[in-house]
Amino acid sequence: MRALLLGLPLFLLIALWRATLRIRLVGREHRDAIERAGRPVLHAIWHQRMVAGIFRFPYEGVVTMASKSRDGDVIAGFLFWWGYRVVRGSSSRGGSEALAEMVAALKGTTRGAALTPDGPRGPARRCKTGILRLAEAVDAPIMPVGASSTRPRFLRSWDRYLVPMPFSRCAVVFGEGLRRAEGESDEAFLARVDAAIDAMTDEADRLCGVVGAPREREPKAPAETKEGTA
Numbered sequence: 001m002r003a004l005l006l007g008l009p010l011f012l013l014i015a016l017w018r019a020t021l022r023i024r025l026v027g028r029e030h031r032d033a034i035e036r037a038g039r040p041v042l043h044a045i046w047h048q049r050m051v052a053g054i055f056r057f058p059y060e061g062v063v064t065m066a067s068k069s070r071d072g073d074v075i076a077g078f079l080f081w082w083g084y085r086v087v088r089g090s091s092s093r094g095g096s097e098a099l100a101e102m103v104a105a106l107k108g109t110t111r112g113a114a115l116t117p118d119g120p121r122g123p124a125r126r127c128k129t130g131i132l133r134l135a136e137a138v139d140a141p142i143m144p145v146g147a148s149s150t151r152p153r154f155l156r157s158w159d160r161y162l163v164p165m166p167f168s169r170c171a172v173v174f175g176e177g178l179r180r181a182e183g184e185s186d187e188a189f190l191a192r193v194d195a196a197i198d199a200m201t202d203e204a205d206r207l208c209g210v211v212g213a214p215r216e217r218e219p220k221a222p223a224e225t226k227e228g229t230a
Helices: 002-019 028-036 047-056 072-081 095-106 130-138 186-208
Strands: 022-028 043-044 065-068 084-089 112-117 142-149 151-156 160-164 171-175
Touching: 002 072, 022 047, 022 151, 022 186, 028 043, 028 142, 028 171, 043 047, 043 130, 043 186, 047 112, 047 142, 047 151, 047 171, 065 072, 065 095, 072 084, 072 095, 084 095, 095 130, 112 130, 130 142, 142 160, 171 186
Parallel strands: 022 171, 043 112, 043 142, 065 084, 065 112
Antiparallel strands: 142 171, 151 160
16 A cells, blocks of 8 residues: 555656657567467566656556565556556565566466566666566567667666656567577577667667667776875
8 A cells, every 4th residue: 555655646747747758669560479379478678768668558457576665665656556567576685476476477368567677776788587487487488678769868877767858759669579499598598688678779769869878877987096005
């Protein structure tokens, strides 16, 4: 109940913000192909680019995850009002229980899941193994997704989170679903998924006219040592 109350003001604000945006969807045939095969659709998008993807699919019962934190309470509340099914957990806290809950919600269905495989704290643009375990458990491919905006603002967060400014035109791009090849290692497969999500992100940037978008926050330069100190 606390999460729902905290998330309601955010929901109202975001509903107004969303009304100003135009969001174009590219590659819908890739999602349709997974659904026709009778599998759940595992949308994989970088944490940096999640906003337009969330905004594009309200009230479809998409399954997603929010961390067990105070910020996660607000996000989970908003996502509930936005029509998502939220499980609570992250790679650092409650991940196993959340994964099991997602498997139970998705297995044997054609429901969608919204996944940020480098979240919630990075490293940026590198999939963690949780998304592979989920894909194996529900026997589904991973569908790479990219998103961008014609008027992006990149925050100073760890991944330079993209916020579409009001009255932007946005693009959400779906790629072909990926499955692990026989004998392919976890590392090799996840590297392929990383590259595919990057490619969809680059295509979304191209459609929106974005050039030179940051990929993550640059590390701080080491402090200069004072003369005469070790």
